Amino acid sequence: MLVGAIASGNDYYLHLATAAAIAYILTVAFNLIYGYAGIFNLAIIIIYGLGGFTSVYLATTLGASFWLALLAAVVITSALSVLVALPSRRLGELFLAIQTLAFALALGEVLLNWQTFSGGTIGIYSISPPTLFGVELVGGLPGYYWLAAVFAWMTYALMLRIHMSGMGRMLTALREGPRVLAAVGVSPATTRLVAFGLSGGLAGLAGALYAHFQLVIDLDTFSFGRLVALLLATILGGAGYFLGPLFGVLAIVAMDELSLATSQAQDLVYGIGILVLVVATRGGIAGGLSRLRALVTGGRRGAEPELTGTELTAADIVAAAPGAEAAASIAEQIVDPGSRRRIVVSEVCVTFGGTKAVDGVSVEFSTGEVVGLIGPNGAGKTTLLNTITGDAPTSGGTIALDGEDLLGRRQQEVVRLGVGRTFQSPKIIPELTLVENVMLAADGVGDAGWLQQTLHTPASKRQDRRSHERAMSLLADVGLAGRADHRASDQPYGVLRLVEIARNLMLDPAFLLLDEPGAGLTEFERAEIAATVQAMSRRNIGVVLVDHNMSLINAACDRIYVLDTGRLIAEGPPGEVLAQQHVISAYLGVSG
Structure with a gap:
C-alpha cells in the first residue's frame, strides 16, 4: 500500500x-x-x-x-x-x-x-x-x-x-x-x-x-543472463530465509538505480555493491539480520543452561537421579504399542563389492526388551541395522516384522510400520531449532497431508500445536527445555544425541534402533540414555542398542548379540556373553 x-x-x-x-x-x-x-x-x-x-x-x-x-x-x-x-x-x-x-x-x-x-x-x-x-x-x-x-x-x-x-x-x-x-x-x-x-x-x-x-x-x-540475475537476488537477499527474496529484489533494484545514476561507472558500482553485500553479510542480508537479532536476543537471554553433572560409575548408571527422573516422565508419554511384536532377521547377507559386510546373520528382537548389538569396528552392526530399516539392500536372507516382509520397503515405509532409528552421527537439521527438529517427526506421521501443511490449514495448525506441546514436554524430560528455541547448529554433541532420541519418541515406535547413542557423551549423559532406554522397555518398546561402552550395555540390556567380521559369534545375557573367551578375543583383541 x-x-x-x-x-x-x-x-x-x-x-x-x-x-x-x-x-x-x-x-x-x-x-x-x-x-x-x-x-x-x-x-x-x-x-x-x-x-x-x-x-x-x-x-x-x-x-x-x-x-x-x-x-x-x-x-x-x-x-x-x-x-x-x-x-x-x-x-x-x-x-x-x-x-x-x-x-x-x-x-x-x-x-x-x-x-x-x-x-x-x-x-x-x-x-x-x-x-x-x-x-x-x-x-x-x-x-x-x-x-x-x-x-x-x-x-x-x-x-x-x-x-x-x-x-x-x-x-x-x-x-x-x-x-x-x-x-x-x-x-x-x-x-x-x-x-x-x-x-x-x-x-x-x-x-x-x-x-x-x-x-x-x-x-x-528468458536467457541465461536472467538466471544469473535471479541467482544474485536470491543469494544477496539470503537463500533459505523467508525475507530473503524481498531483501534480494530491493538490493538489486537499488544497485541498478545507483549504477544508472553513475552511467560511466555502471559495471563498477554494480560489482562493488555485490562484493560488499556478499562479504559483509554471510547468508545474505536476511542472514546478517538474523545473526544480529540472535546476538541481541541471546545477550538478553543469558547463558545456556549447563548440561554437566557428576561422574557416575557403571554400577550407578541406571540409578542416577537425573536419568531416573527423566525416564519416569518420559515413560508416561510413550505410547504402548499393545500386543507383543517381533522383528525376525534370518540368514541375512549383505555384500559390498567382493566383501561380505553381513554373513548369514540370524537375530530377533521383541517389544518390551532391550537387546544389545556389539562387536569391534567393521563387524557389521550398523549395516545390519540398515538392512532392517531399508537403508541397505541384502543379497540373501529374510527380514520380517510380525510376519510381514520388510525387504524392498523404503525407509519411510518401515518407520510407519513402527521401526524408528538413530544414527552413528546425530542426524539433526542445523538450521532448525531443537523443538522444530523434534516436531519434524510429527510432520512425517501426522494426519495433515502436504497440501494442508502447505496452506497451513486449521488441521495443520492443530497438528502443529499438539506436536509442539509434546515436543516441548519431551525436551523438558531430557533437560533441554531451556534450549528448545535455540538453533541446533549452536548446540554441543551431547545435546544433539538427546534431541535425536526425543524426535524418535515422537513417532511412538514399536521398536527403536539406537546406533551408538553413548558415543562422545559423558557418563552423566549416558545415565540419561540408559534410564530412558529402560523406561521405553517398561512401556513395551523394543530397543536395539549398538554401542561400544560396556557400562551402558551392561546397565541397559536384557541380552546381547556379538558380531565379528559380519558373523554372529555369541548371544545371551550380557554378563555371560562378555565373559566368554572368544568374545574377549574378538572384541577386545586379547588372545584366546
Whole structure:
C-alpha cells in the first residue's frame, strides 16, 4: 500500500514498483526450490518463460480470458516441473542440476521452433492487456501495479504459511539431510516433487504477469543472463530465509538505480555493491539480520543452561537421579504399542563389492526388551541395522516384522510400520531449532497431508500445536527445555544425541534402533540414555542398542548379540556373553 501510494504520482517509479513485485514472485519461486529445498533448478527461467508464453497464447490466439489463461499457465508450469523432477528422484544434487539444465535447453529449442506458440526469434507483440470489470489494466499504470502487488502479497502469504508449517520444516530437512526425512516417515522423493511443483507454479505466475505487463515477449527475455540475475537476488537477499527474496529484489533494484545514476561507472558500482553485500553479510542480508537479532536476543537471554553433572560409575548408571527422573516422565508419554511384536532377521547377507559386510546373520528382537548389538569396528552392526530399516539392500536372507516382509520397503515405509532409528552421527537439521527438529517427526506421521501443511490449514495448525506441546514436554524430560528455541547448529554433541532420541519418541515406535547413542557423551549423559532406554522397555518398546561402552550395555540390556567380521559369534545375557573367551578375543583383541 505504501509503495503504491508513493509511486502512483510518478510513471517511472510505478513501472519500477510493478517490475519489482513480479521479480519478487519469481525470486520466491527460486528461493523455495534452491534456498529452502537445496535443489539447483536451472530450468526455473525457461519455466518462467513458458508461463508467459502460455498465458499469451491462450489469451491472444485462443481468445481465453486473462484470468483463465493465468490459471492455466500456473497449472501447466507446475505440472511440467513435477514431470521434470519425476525421473530425478534418485539423482544427487549435481546430476539433478545437469538434468534441469538439459531440460531447459531442450524446452528452449522447442519454443524457438514452435512459432505459432512463441513467435520464434521475433517473439509476440501487441499483447492485449487484461481487463477487470471492463477496466483495462495496462502495464505501467496504477491498475496493473495493484494487480501485481496483490499477487505478490498472495505469494508472500503462501510462503509465510509454508515457512510456519511442517512443509517448511520438511523442505529445510530436504536441503540439509534427506536421510532424516525418511527416518521420520517422510518420503524425500515426494517432498522434492512438492518443491518442484510449488516453485514451478510460482515461476509460471510471474511469467504470465510479466508478459502482460510488458505487452511484448520473446525468448531473449528468458536467457541465461536472467538466471544469473535471479541467482544474485536470491543469494544477496539470503537463500533459505523467508525475507530473503524481498531483501534480494530491493538490493538489486537499488544497485541498478545507483549504477544508472553513475552511467560511466555502471559495471563498477554494480560489482562493488555485490562484493560488499556478499562479504559483509554471510547468508545474505536476511542472514546478517538474523545473526544480529540472535546476538541481541541471546545477550538478553543469558547463558545456556549447563548440561554437566557428576561422574557416575557403571554400577550407578541406571540409578542416577537425573536419568531416573527423566525416564519416569518420559515413560508416561510413550505410547504402548499393545500386543507383543517381533522383528525376525534370518540368514541375512549383505555384500559390498567382493566383501561380505553381513554373513548369514540370524537375530530377533521383541517389544518390551532391550537387546544389545556389539562387536569391534567393521563387524557389521550398523549395516545390519540398515538392512532392517531399508537403508541397505541384502543379497540373501529374510527380514520380517510380525510376519510381514520388510525387504524392498523404503525407509519411510518401515518407520510407519513402527521401526524408528538413530544414527552413528546425530542426524539433526542445523538450521532448525531443537523443538522444530523434534516436531519434524510429527510432520512425517501426522494426519495433515502436504497440501494442508502447505496452506497451513486449521488441521495443520492443530497438528502443529499438539506436536509442539509434546515436543516441548519431551525436551523438558531430557533437560533441554531451556534450549528448545535455540538453533541446533549452536548446540554441543551431547545435546544433539538427546534431541535425536526425543524426535524418535515422537513417532511412538514399536521398536527403536539406537546406533551408538553413548558415543562422545559423558557418563552423566549416558545415565540419561540408559534410564530412558529402560523406561521405553517398561512401556513395551523394543530397543536395539549398538554401542561400544560396556557400562551402558551392561546397565541397559536384557541380552546381547556379538558380531565379528559380519558373523554372529555369541548371544545371551550380557554378563555371560562378555565373559566368554572368544568374545574377549574378538572384541577386545586379547588372545584366546
